[in-house]
Amino acid sequence: MVAPLSAARPYDRDVSTTGTPVTTDEVDPLRGLTDEQVRRRVAAGQTNDVPARASRTVGEIVRANVFTRINAIFAVLFGIIVAIGRVVPDGLFGLLIIANSAIGMIQELRAKKTLDQLAIVGQAKPVVRRDGASVEVAPHEVVLDDVIELGPGDKIVVDGVALAVEGMEVDESLLTGESDPVVKQPGDQVLSGSFVCAGTGSYRATKVGREAYAAKLAEEASKFTLVSSELRSGIDKILRFITFLLIPAGALSIYNQLFNNSQALPDALSGMVAALVPMVPEGLILLTSMAFAVGVIRLGKRQCLVQELPAIEGLARVDTVCADKTGTLTENGMRLSEVRVLDQQMRVHDALAALAVADPRPNASLEAIAEAHPDAPGWQLTAAAPFSSARKWSGASFADEGDWVLGAPDVLLTEGDEVRAEAERTGAQGLRVLLLGRSSLAVDDAQAPGVVRPVALIVLEQRIRPDAKDTLDFFAEQNVSVKVISGDNALSVGAVAGSLGLPGAERPVDARTLPDKQNQLADTVEGSAVFGRVTPGQKRAMVGALQSKGHTVAMTGDGVNDVLALKDADIGVAMGAGSPATRAVAQIVLLDNKFATLPHVVAEGRRVIGNIERVSNLFLTKTVYSVLLAFMVGIAQLPYPFLPRHVTILGWFTIGLPAFFLALAPNYERARSGFVSRVMRMAIPAGAVISVAAFVTYLNAHGTPGVTVVQASTGTFIALGGIALWVLVIVARPYVWWKVALLAAMVAMYLGLLLIPVSQTFFQLDPSNPAVVTPALVSVAIGVVLIEAFWWIDGRIRGERRQLFGAQKLD
Structure with missing residues (x-):
C-alpha cells in the first residue's frame, strides 16, 4: 500500500x-x-x-615506493660500498634506489590523479x-x-x-x-x-x-591497491625466497674471499656486494607497479574507472563474458513502435498514460510509453506495484478504473494463449513486446495479478549499439565466449544477438526451463549463448555454474537486476549510466557507457600481464645465474670474478633498459594462470647455462699462466654478457622493427663497454688477451645454441606456436 x-x-x-x-x-x-x-x-x-x-594518499604512495624490501637490501649493500670508499664507480647500483622510488612514485601519482578524477565523475x-x-x-x-x-x-x-x-x-x-x-x-x-x-x-x-x-x-x-593478484603474489613469493638466499650466499662469499683467498677486507666486501647485487631482481617490482599505473592512466583516457586495480589483470584472464542485452548490446533508450489494441472497449491510451504517471521512477520501457502518452487522464491511484525483475511486471490500481498490469506476455498469460503466441512472433523479430492487461486482483494483493485479461500489446523498438558487432567480433577472435543473459523474451534476445552475428544465437534458451542442479545447469549454460527470461537469482547461479566449469567470468550490466551476478563474477563491469548499486559492486565502470570500451580494457590487461611475464624472464634469469655463480665460485674457493660496477652495467644493458621498453609494448596474449612455474621454466635452465658458461670461462682464465685478474674478469664478463644478451633476443620475440632497433642498441652499448678505451679504463676491462677472449666466445656460442634449442623444444612440448618475426598474433 x-x-x-x-x-x-x-x-x-x-x-x-x-x-x-x-x-x-x-x-x-x-x-x-x-x-x-x-x-x-x-x-x-x-x-x-x-x-x-579513491587512490592512496600521497604519503602512502611515498612510503610504499621508498620503504621496500629491495630498497632496504640495496641500501645496506650501498652502505658497505660507502664505508670502504668505493662509491664511484662501484656504488652505481645505489642509483637504483632513487630510480625505483622516483619512477614508481611519479607513475602512481599520475594514476592517482586520473583515478580520483574519474571516481568523482562516477x-x-x-x-x-x-x-x-x-x-x-x-x-x-x-x-x-x-x-x-x-x-x-x-x-x-x-x-x-x-x-x-x-x-x-x-x-x-x-x-x-x-x-x-x-x-x-x-x-x-x-x-x-x-x-x-x-x-x-x-x-x-x-x-x-x-x-x-x-x-x-x-x-x-575503496582503497586503491596493487595487491591481491596472482601476478604480484607470485613475484612476492619469488622475492621472499631470494631474500633467504642472500644470507648464505653473502656469508659464503665473504668467508671465501677473506680466508681462502686472503683478500683485504675492502676487496672482500666489494666482492660480496658484487655477488649479491645481481641476485636481486631490482626492476621487477618497479616495472610491475609502473605497468599497472600506466594501465590505469591509459584506461582513464577512455573514461574507464578501475575501482580495484587487480581487475586489469583479472579481465586479461577472462575467457567468458556474460552480457546483459539492454544497455550492453542495445542502447538504454527505447521508442514506442506500435500499440495493438485487443479490446476496443478499453481506454488503452488513457491506461498507458496513467500507468506512466503512477511510477515516479519509470524504467526505460515505461519512459518510452510516457513519451508517447504525455496527457495523463487524472485517474485516482489506490495502489501501485513497481516493476520487479523477478516477477517481470508492474501495475497500478485506480479507484474507478480497475486494476491494470503491464509486463511480459509469456509471464502474465498462460501457455497456448493466442495473444502470447502473437507476442512471441513479434518478439522473434528483435522487438520488445509488453502486454497491457486487466488483472482480477488488486496489484498490491499477495496473489496478484491473478487472472489477466489481455487489452493491448505494446511493441517497443530497441536501438542496437553501433559498436556492438565489432565488440562481439573482437571477443570471437580472442577465443572469449560471450553469453547474452537477459530478462527479456528469449526469442527477442536471440533475434538481437543473431543480427550481430553471435554464434549460437539461433538457439536461445528460456531460463524458466533451466535445470536447478548445479552440474546440469553448468552444462546447459556452457553449451548455449543466449538466455531470456532470466531472473536476478538465475543470473547469479549461471555465473557460478560457469565458474564451476573452470571459466574466468566477467559480467557486464547496468541494472539493479545485474547486481548479484556482478558481485559474484570474477570481474564485474558496470555502465556509468547504470544504477548506483551496480557501480558500487563492480570492479570496473565504463563511464562512457560504451560496451566497445571493454576490448580496450581486455587488451590493456593482456599488455600488462604478458609484458610483466616477459620481463620477469630477464630478471629471474639474472637471479638464477647470479646465485649459482656465487655458490660455484665459493665452493671452488676462487675470488669473485666481478666488481660491483661490472654487474651493474651488465644489468643495465641486458635487462634494465630493454625491460623498460618491453614492459610497455603491445601484447595480445590471453593471460594464463601459473605465472611462477612458467617463468621459472625459462629462468632456471637459461640461468644455469649462463652460470656454467661463465664459471668455466673464469676457471679456464684463472688457470692460464700470464692472465691478469682484470683479464680473467673480462673473459667472464664476455661469456656472461653474451649469453644474457641472447636471452634478451629470445624474450623480445616476435620481432618488429623497434625491437630489432632496441636489440641492436643494447649490443652496440655492450661492445662499446669492451672496445672503447675510456670505458675499459673506467670499468676495469681488458679484452686484449686472446687466451681468455677466445674460450669466452666459444662459451657464448655453446650457450646460445643450448638456450635457443631449449626455447624451441619447450615451445613444442607446451604446444605453443613460436614466432621469430612479424606482429604478435592474437591468442
Missing part, C-alpha cells in the same frame, strides 16, 4: 550520534532539512565523513530533500536527519528509518547473504550497503559517517 508522506510525523532529535547534545530540531519529512539545520549539523560534525573511493549521488527541493549531493555531504529519496537501483548510503514507501523492496544480500528482497514499511530500518531493487520511498538518516553499518567495509573496499 502507498504510505503518504504526510503519514510520517515530524520528529525531534536532541543528541548527536557522537553523544554531543545539540539544539532540538523539528524536521519536516516533506521539506527535509533547512539550510540552517544543515549548517548546524556540519558544525557539530554530524556528516557522512567516510572517505570516498560517484553515485543520493537525492536529499533540502528546503522542500530534491537535490543531488555527494555522499560525504549527507548529514544526520537528512531525508533521502530512493528509487530502483539506488544504493543506500547511510543507515536510517523508512518514512514513506511505495512497494519498496530492498536487497540486503551484500550485507546478509540472503538474496530475497525485503519489503520495507514506514518505520523499518534500512542499512547502508543495501540497495533498492523495486519501488520508491524515502528515509531519514539516523547514522552517518563511520557509525553507519557498512562504513568500515566500504572504506576498506
Whole structure:
C-alpha cells in the first residue's frame, strides 16, 4: 500500500550520534532539512565523513615506493660500498634506489590523479530533500536527519528509518547473504550497503559517517591497491625466497674471499656486494607497479574507472563474458513502435498514460510509453506495484478504473494463449513486446495479478549499439565466449544477438526451463549463448555454474537486476549510466557507457600481464645465474670474478633498459594462470647455462699462466654478457622493427663497454688477451645454441606456436 508522506510525523532529535547534545530540531519529512539545520549539523560534525573511493594518499604512495624490501637490501649493500670508499664507480647500483622510488612514485601519482578524477565523475549521488527541493549531493555531504529519496537501483548510503514507501523492496544480500528482497514499511530500518531493487520511498538518516553499518567495509573496499593478484603474489613469493638466499650466499662469499683467498677486507666486501647485487631482481617490482599505473592512466583516457586495480589483470584472464542485452548490446533508450489494441472497449491510451504517471521512477520501457502518452487522464491511484525483475511486471490500481498490469506476455498469460503466441512472433523479430492487461486482483494483493485479461500489446523498438558487432567480433577472435543473459523474451534476445552475428544465437534458451542442479545447469549454460527470461537469482547461479566449469567470468550490466551476478563474477563491469548499486559492486565502470570500451580494457590487461611475464624472464634469469655463480665460485674457493660496477652495467644493458621498453609494448596474449612455474621454466635452465658458461670461462682464465685478474674478469664478463644478451633476443620475440632497433642498441652499448678505451679504463676491462677472449666466445656460442634449442623444444612440448618475426598474433 502507498504510505503518504504526510503519514510520517515530524520528529525531534536532541543528541548527536557522537553523544554531543545539540539544539532540538523539528524536521519536516516533506521539506527535509533547512539550510540552517544543515549548517548546524556540519558544525557539530554530524556528516557522512567516510572517505570516498579513491587512490592512496600521497604519503602512502611515498612510503610504499621508498620503504621496500629491495630498497632496504640495496641500501645496506650501498652502505658497505660507502664505508670502504668505493662509491664511484662501484656504488652505481645505489642509483637504483632513487630510480625505483622516483619512477614508481611519479607513475602512481599520475594514476592517482586520473583515478580520483574519474571516481568523482562516477560517484553515485543520493537525492536529499533540502528546503522542500530534491537535490543531488555527494555522499560525504549527507548529514544526520537528512531525508533521502530512493528509487530502483539506488544504493543506500547511510543507515536510517523508512518514512514513506511505495512497494519498496530492498536487497540486503551484500550485507546478509540472503538474496530475497525485503519489503520495507514506514518505520523499518534500512542499512547502508543495501540497495533498492523495486519501488520508491524515502528515509531519514539516523547514522552517518563511520557509525553507519557498512562504513568500515566500504572504506576498506575503496582503497586503491596493487595487491591481491596472482601476478604480484607470485613475484612476492619469488622475492621472499631470494631474500633467504642472500644470507648464505653473502656469508659464503665473504668467508671465501677473506680466508681462502686472503683478500683485504675492502676487496672482500666489494666482492660480496658484487655477488649479491645481481641476485636481486631490482626492476621487477618497479616495472610491475609502473605497468599497472600506466594501465590505469591509459584506461582513464577512455573514461574507464578501475575501482580495484587487480581487475586489469583479472579481465586479461577472462575467457567468458556474460552480457546483459539492454544497455550492453542495445542502447538504454527505447521508442514506442506500435500499440495493438485487443479490446476496443478499453481506454488503452488513457491506461498507458496513467500507468506512466503512477511510477515516479519509470524504467526505460515505461519512459518510452510516457513519451508517447504525455496527457495523463487524472485517474485516482489506490495502489501501485513497481516493476520487479523477478516477477517481470508492474501495475497500478485506480479507484474507478480497475486494476491494470503491464509486463511480459509469456509471464502474465498462460501457455497456448493466442495473444502470447502473437507476442512471441513479434518478439522473434528483435522487438520488445509488453502486454497491457486487466488483472482480477488488486496489484498490491499477495496473489496478484491473478487472472489477466489481455487489452493491448505494446511493441517497443530497441536501438542496437553501433559498436556492438565489432565488440562481439573482437571477443570471437580472442577465443572469449560471450553469453547474452537477459530478462527479456528469449526469442527477442536471440533475434538481437543473431543480427550481430553471435554464434549460437539461433538457439536461445528460456531460463524458466533451466535445470536447478548445479552440474546440469553448468552444462546447459556452457553449451548455449543466449538466455531470456532470466531472473536476478538465475543470473547469479549461471555465473557460478560457469565458474564451476573452470571459466574466468566477467559480467557486464547496468541494472539493479545485474547486481548479484556482478558481485559474484570474477570481474564485474558496470555502465556509468547504470544504477548506483551496480557501480558500487563492480570492479570496473565504463563511464562512457560504451560496451566497445571493454576490448580496450581486455587488451590493456593482456599488455600488462604478458609484458610483466616477459620481463620477469630477464630478471629471474639474472637471479638464477647470479646465485649459482656465487655458490660455484665459493665452493671452488676462487675470488669473485666481478666488481660491483661490472654487474651493474651488465644489468643495465641486458635487462634494465630493454625491460623498460618491453614492459610497455603491445601484447595480445590471453593471460594464463601459473605465472611462477612458467617463468621459472625459462629462468632456471637459461640461468644455469649462463652460470656454467661463465664459471668455466673464469676457471679456464684463472688457470692460464700470464692472465691478469682484470683479464680473467673480462673473459667472464664476455661469456656472461653474451649469453644474457641472447636471452634478451629470445624474450623480445616476435620481432618488429623497434625491437630489432632496441636489440641492436643494447649490443652496440655492450661492445662499446669492451672496445672503447675510456670505458675499459673506467670499468676495469681488458679484452686484449686472446687466451681468455677466445674460450669466452666459444662459451657464448655453446650457450646460445643450448638456450635457443631449449626455447624451441619447450615451445613444442607446451604446444605453443613460436614466432621469430612479424606482429604478435592474437591468442
